[in-house]
Amino acid sequence: MSATETVQTGASMPPEDSIDVVVHPSQRAILVVWVMLILATCASWVIGINEEGTPGDVHPMNTLLLVIALAKVRFVGIYFMELATAPRVLRGIFEAWAVLAAALLCLLYVLL
Amino acid sequence: MDQHFTMQRVCTWAAPACTLVFFGAFAIAGYLVPPSPGASPQETADFYANNTDTIRLGLVLMCFAGGLWIIWSAQMTNQMLRIEGRSAPLAWTQLAMGTCACIEFIMPAYFWLTASYRERDPEMQQMLNDMGWLPFDGFVWTIIWQNAVIGAAVLMDKRATPLFPRWYGYMSIWVAFLYLPSGFNVFFKDGPLAWNGAISWWLLLASIFGWLMVTTYLLLQAVARQERETAAGTLAGDPISDLERRVALLERQAQAEERVHA
Amino acid sequence: MTVLATESLEEPGARVSTRRRVPGEVGIWVLILGDLVVFTYIFAVFLAERSNEPVVFAAGSEHLNQNYGIIYTLILLLSSLYVVRALHRLRSADGHAAARNFLGAFACGLAFLALKVTEWMHEADAGHTLTSDHFFTFYFLMTGLHALHLVIGLFLLIYLAVLARRPAPGRSQWILFEGGACFWHMVDFLWMVIFPLLYLMP
Numbered sequence: 032m033s034a035t036e037t038v039q040t041g042a043s044m045p046p047e048d049s050i051d052v053v054v055h056p057s058q059r060a061i062l063v064v065w066v067m068l069i070l071a072t073c074a075s076w077v078i079g080i081n082e083e084g085t086p087g088d089v090h091p092m093n094t095l096l097l098v099i100a101l102a103k104v105r106f107v108g109i110y111f112m113e114l115a116t117a118p119r120v121l122r123g124i125f126e127a128w129a130v131l132a133a134a135l136l137c138l139l140y141v142l143l
Numbered sequence: 144m145d146q147h148f149t150m151q152r153v154c155t156w157a158a159p160a161c162t163l164v165f166f167g168a169f170a171i172a173g174y175l176v177p178p179s180p181g182a183s184p185q186e187t188a189d190f191y192a193n194n195t196d197t198i199r200l201g202l203v204l205m206c207f208a209g210g211l212w213i214i215w216s217a218q219m220t221n222q223m224l225r226i227e228g229r230s231a232p233l234a235w236t237q238l239a240m241g242t243c244a245c246i247e248f249i250m251p252a253y254f255w256l257t258a259s260y261r262e263r264d265p266e267m268q269q270m271l272n273d274m275g276w277l278p279f280d281g282f283v284w285t286i287i288w289q290n291a292v293i294g295a296a297v298l299m300d301k302r303a304t305p306l307f308p309r310w311y312g313y314m315s316i317w318v319a320f321l322y323l324p325s326g327f328n329v330f331f332k333d334g335p336l337a338w339n340g341a342i343s344w345w346l347l348l349a350s351i352f353g354w355l356m357v358t359t360y361l362l363l364q365a366v367a368r369q370e371r372e373t374a375a376g377t378l379a380g381d382p383i384s385d386l387e388r389r390v391a392l393l394e395r396q397a398q399a400e401e402r403v404h405a
Numbered sequence: 406m407t408v409l410a411t412e413s414l415e416e417p418g419a420r421v422s423t424r425r426r427v428p429g430e431v432g433i434w435v436l437i438l439g440d441l442v443v444f445t446y447i448f449a450v451f452l453a454e455r456s457n458e459p460v461v462f463a464a465g466s467e468h469l470n471q472n473y474g475i476i477y478t479l480i481l482l483l484s485s486l487y488v489v490r491a492l493h494r495l496r497s498a499d500g501h502a503a504a505r506n507f508l509g510a511f512a513c514g515l516a517f518l519a520l521k522v523t524e525w526m527h528e529a530d531a532g533h534t535l536t537s538d539h540f541f542t543f544y545f546l547m548t549g550l551h552a553l554h555l556v557i558g559l560f561l562l563i564y565l566a567v568l569a570r571r572p573a574p575g576r577s578q579w580i581l582f583e584g585g586a587c588f589w590h591m592v593d594f595l596w597m598v599i600f601p602l603l604y605l606m607p
Binding site: 055058061062065068069072073075076078079080082086090093096097099100101103104107108111112113114116117118119121124125128132135136139140143 | 425426427428434438441442445448449452453455456459460462463464471474475478479482485486488489490493496583586587590591593594597598600601602604605606
């Protein structure tokens with residue numbers, strides 16, 4: 032029988048001989064984002080270890096920690112996981128999830 | 144060669160039927176929201192004493208879901224054979240695992256039915272209740288593998304356009320992991336991993352039946368494609384029809400040679 | 406050899422293509438997005454349980470070492486950077502440098518795992534186990550599930566390092582490189598949410 036392709040025709044492949052170029056963020060941009068993530072992590076830690084209060088209280092700072100965390104996730108997705116150059120639907124779903132998760136977790140924290 | 148498309152479809156619909164029967168029957172029995180493992184023996188005994196008829200009816204109906212599970216599993220193996228061909232360890236594993244899964248529905252039901260059968264010591268009723276709930280949640284040891292081999296087979300498909308989309312292979316394997324925590328419900332009497340917990344029960348239900356719906360849809364697609372390709376004569380990669388086509392080709396060649404030499 | 410030209414968005418006259426592609430393949434994203442939904446569900450359940458027993462949860466969180474917490478996060482961030490670099494090297498057709506970067510990420514992951522196991526043993530010694538109280542059920546459940554992903558990621562990274570050293574990666578290899586990289590980044594960012602939930606919020 033005729034030989035059929037043995038590999039999956041995936042939706043994403045680096046072009047072999049095409050002129051089309053997928054433009055990824057530069058390594059410099061990535062490094063900048065990475066440094067910002069490190070700083071955001073340290074900032075969260077500083078906020079966290081300096082928190083005082085009684086259990087059961089709602090601390091506005093904690094919602095900030097959650098928001099920072101999901102913002103970091105979003106940046107990892109866009110820059111590291113290359114969603115910047117992904118189809119808009121995929122990127123949209125990811126960003127929507129980041130926002131919804133942040134909102135849901137903050138709401139649960141505050142309301143419960 | 145008759146591919147029995149209608150029967151394949153019927154068998155595929157066993158999966159949504161299983162889902163409907165399961166949820167309906169469990170709702171009748173009052174089991175959809177599981178009792179707490181922390182309930183006292185007396186509370187458990189009271190539950191069985193006060194709801195005897197609905198419990199019996201619901202659980203007996205639920206046993207049908209067990210048989211229906213095997214029917215769709217067999218159809219899945221039928222399609223997996225098209226991926227693997229004659230040497231098909233994964234397809235047969237899937238069938239065996241699916242068959243065992245039937246026990247996961249029926250055996251616990253009979254422990255509960257036994258509890259509903261007579262009035263007994265509350266301690267004994269609690270034991271029968273436990274004997275049903277622990278495995279009902281926790282008996283994931285076959286469905287994990289059922290999912291895993293389906294996923295593996297899907298990802299191994301070497302066709303240009305695979306029989307099932309590749310994301311379904313990933314999803315099946317991933318869902319197998321979601322089943323895993325429920326197996327540990329025996330360690331807990333409360334919390335998310337207890338038999339009535341957010342993870343051991345609710346996540347398990349959502350995973351199994353959510354995945355089953357996706358599976359139903361994709362199985363129907365696969366049958367439809369098989370039908371189209373058979374009609375167009377382009378059914379490729381199917382080991383039996385490949386053989387038939389080669390034989391037909393050889394016969395035509397032999398006939399052509401005869402005419403030439405005649 | 407497959408070479409993907411990468412141009413900086415900041416270079417003047419850069420050719421900007423309208424072409425968009427799914428990193429890895431769709432299946433990986435079904436897995437990643439699915440995992441995100443399930444973990445978000447677990448986080449939500451965690452917060453709900455927490456409101457039922459604020460004292461227990463606060464005490465449990467106090468007991469955890471916050472310094473460990475931030476070290477974990479920084480280690481994983483570093484490992485993600487290694488993975489990004491590895492892909493960059495692959496696109497510049499430098500397989501050996503890419504392999505080194507994958508191994509760097511692996512080393513970070515291994516360090517994370519070693520620290521985590523030490524922390525678990527420490528907690529167990531202090532009498533905190535999966536069943537001792539609800540906070541620690543969630544602690545071990547969340548860090549355990551995360552560690553499971555991490556271990557799978559470690560195997561992936563080794564495999565990618567080996568694959569990177571082979572010449573001329575084809576389509577299915579690229580799916581693995583990109584998909585595997587995305588999986589590792591997911592391991593990183595799942596921890597980014599677990600860290601404040603368990604370690605920082607009293």
